[in-house]
Amino acid sequence: MVVHRRPERTGTQDYDYEIMGERPVIFSSAGLRLYAMLGAPERPEARRRGMILLHGWSGYRIGPHRMLVHMARRLMENGFHTLRFDHRGRGDSEGNGETVCLDEMIEDALAAIAFMKRETQPDDIALLGICSGSNVAIGAATLRPEIRELALWSVLPFQPEQRAAQRVRRARFYLWQYCRKALRAETWRRLFRGEINVRGVGRVVAGEAKPQEGARNLKDSSRDIMAAFGRYDGRALFITGSADPEGMEGRKLFGEFCRTGKIDADFHLVEGATHSYYAAGHELEVIARTLEWLKK
Numbered sequence: 001m002v003v004h005r006r007p008e009r010t011g012t013q014d015y016d017y018e019i020m021g022e023r024p025v026i027f028s029s030a031g032l033r034l035y036a037m038l039g040a041p042e043r044p045e046a047r048r049r050g051m052i053l054l055h056g057w058s059g060y061r062i063g064p065h066r067m068l069v070h071m072a073r074r075l076m077e078n079g080f081h082t083l084r085f086d087h088r089g090r091g092d093s094e095g096n097g098e099t100v101c102l103d104e105m106i107e108d109a110l111a112a113i114a115f116m117k118r119e120t121q122p123d124d125i126a127l128l129g130i131c132s133g134s135n136v137a138i139g140a141a142t143l144r145p146e147i148r149e150l151a152l153w154s155v156l157p158f159q160p161e162q163r164a165a166q167r168v169r170r171a172r173f174y175l176w177q178y179c180r181k182a183l184r185a186e187t188w189r190r191l192f193r194g195e196i197n198v199r200g201v202g203r204v205v206a207g208e209a210k211p212q213e214g215a216r217n218l219k220d221s222s223r224d225i226m227a228a229f230g231r232y233d234g235r236a237l238f239i240t241g242s243a244d245p246e247g248m249e250g251r252k253l254f255g256e257f258c259r260t261g262k263i264d265a266d267f268h269l270v271e272g273a274t275h276s277y278y279a280a281g282h283e284l285e286v287i288a289r290t291l292e293w294l295k296k
Contacts, residue, residue, distance in 0.1 A: 021039055021040045021041070021042060021076055022037050022038065022039035022040070022072065022076070022082070023037070023038055023039075024036070024037055024038075025037070025038045025115075025119070027085075027111060027112065027115040028111065029088060029107055029108045029110075029111035029112075030088070030104070030107060030111075032088045032093065032094040032095045033093065033094045034085050034086060034087070034088060034093040034094070034108060034111070034112075035061075035085065035086050035091065035092035035093050036061065036083055036084060036085030036086070036112070036115075037061060037072070037082075037083070037084050037085070038081075038082070038083050038116075038119060038120075039072050039075070039076045039080075039081060039082035039083070039084075040076065040081055040120075041076050041077075041078075041079045041080055041081060042076055042077055042079075043079060044079070045079040047079075047123050047124075048081065048120065048121065048122045048123045049079060049080050049081065049122060049123065049124060049125075049126070050080065050081040050082070050083070050116050050120055050122035050124070050125040050126070051072075051075050051080045051081070051082050051083075051125070051126050051127075051128055051294075052082075052083045052084075052085075052109065052112050052113065052116060052125060052126075052127050052128070053068045053071060053072060053082065053083070053084040053128050053129075053133075054087075054105075054109060054127060054128065054129035054130070054133030054134070054136050054137055055068060055084075055086075055087065055090070055129075055130065055133050056129075056130050056131030056132045056133050057131060057132035057219070058090075059090070059130075059131075059133075060086045060087075060090045060091030060092075061084045061085050061086045061091055062084075063084075063130055064130070064276035064277070064278070065276070065278060065283070067130070067276070067277065067283055067286075067287075068084050068130070069084070070283065070287060071128065071287050071290070072084055074287055074291060075291075078291060078294075078295070080294075081116065081120040081122055083112055083115070083116050085108070085112055087100065087104075087105050087108045087136075088100055088104060088105075088108055099218070100218065101218040101219070101220075102132070102135065102136065102139065102218065102219050102220065102221050103139075103221050103222055103223075105132070105136045106136050106139040106140050106143070106221075108136075109127070109136050109137065109139075109140040110140055110143060110144065113125055113140065113144055113147070124146070124148060124149070125146070125147060126147070126148070126149035126150070126151065126294065127140060127141060127147055127149070127150050127151070128150075128151040128152075128153070128290070129150075129151075129152060129153065129155070130153040130154055130276075131153070131154050131155075131156065131275065131276075132156065132219065133153075134150075134152035134153060134154065134155035134156070135155060135156060135158060135219075135225075137150050137151075137152060138150065138152070138155075138225060138229050138232075139221065139223075139225050141229075141232060141234065142223075142225060142228035142229055142231070142232060143228075145233075147234060148233075148234035148235065149234055149235055149236075149294070150234065150235075150236040150237070151236075151237045151239075151290050151293070151294070152236060152237065152238050152239070152254075153239045153240075153277075153286060153290075154239070154240060154241065154244055154246075154247040154250070154275050154276070154277075155238060155240075155247070155250045155251075155254060156246055156247070156249070156250045157249055157250050157253045158220075158221065158225055158226055226257065229257075229261075229263075230257070230261045230263075232263055234264070235263075235264035235265065235266075236258070236263065236264070236265045236266070237265070237266045237267075237268065237289075237290065237293045238250075238251060238254055238255075238265060238266070238267045238268070239267075239268045239269075239270065239286050239289060239290065240267075240268075240269055240270065240273075241269075241270045241272070241273025241274050241275060241277060241282065242269055242270065242271050242272060242273065243272055243273060243274050244273065244274055244275040246275065247275055251267065251269070255267055266293060268289050270282050270285050270286060273285075273286075
């Protein structure tokens with residue numbers, strides 16, 4: 001494979017390489033210019049397949065340790081058109097990265113789908129995301145029924161589900177603490193003297209929290225994406241590293257959700273892998289498993 005070094009546009013340290021068959025392109029989303037690399041398959045096939053690769057919250061189009069670049073190369077070798085781009089406010093793309101929210105990243109993904117359709121006229125398009133990019137992929141697929149394949153690496157619970165899980169963990173912790181205190185005679189003396197706010201204890205154990213006024217969670221969505229995902233009728237691949245605590249929470253949540261909703265989903269666990277699959281063997285396993293799944 002011939003590789004050419006491409007001069008950087010804005011000085012970001014990605015040192016993105018222009019590969020034979022992959023070229024820099026620009027498309028727009030909400031009036032902002034998004035920079036991308038559009039790839040063509042080495043050996044075009046009768047069925048034109050496209051894959052859009054979505055980076056995580058704090059990343060950009062190359063992914064961690066250039067993992068999305070490596071994946072794009074393998075996809076092109078296997079007959080795919082590819083598009084990997086910088087979301088607004090990330091990498092070379094325009095926008096304010098400090099204010100970008102999940103819904104805006106989903107809007108960028110929808111613009112990428114429209115761009116790939118215009119440029120390559122694929123028969124079908126799949127989405128691949130890592131970390132928050134997986135959540136973006138799910139959000140976009142719930143708005144575009146033609147998206148029938150999702151490859152989701154290290155997917156996290158959406159914020160409402162994550163907050164619910166955090167409340168449960170917090171409630172269990174406080175319940176355990178209060179149970180220990182209940183074994184002390186002093187606790188009962190304070191209770192009979194009216195020094196313990198029983199109602200307040202109940203609120204803490206129930207996991208209730210006072211919302212912060214004016215607070216905005218950029219990773220939250222204005223839509224109930226999980227409810228919309230329950231109506232998804234395509235197929236999905238979930239890959240998680242066993243040494244990724246947050247990813248394992250996502251695996252558990254989506255595993256139960258897909259079983260209950262009868263979503264066509266496969267789950268693959270990479271033993272010993274962290275959230276970003278930094279070990280070379282772990283990255284190779286993720287890429288190989290994804291290609292195997294796509295070839296089904």
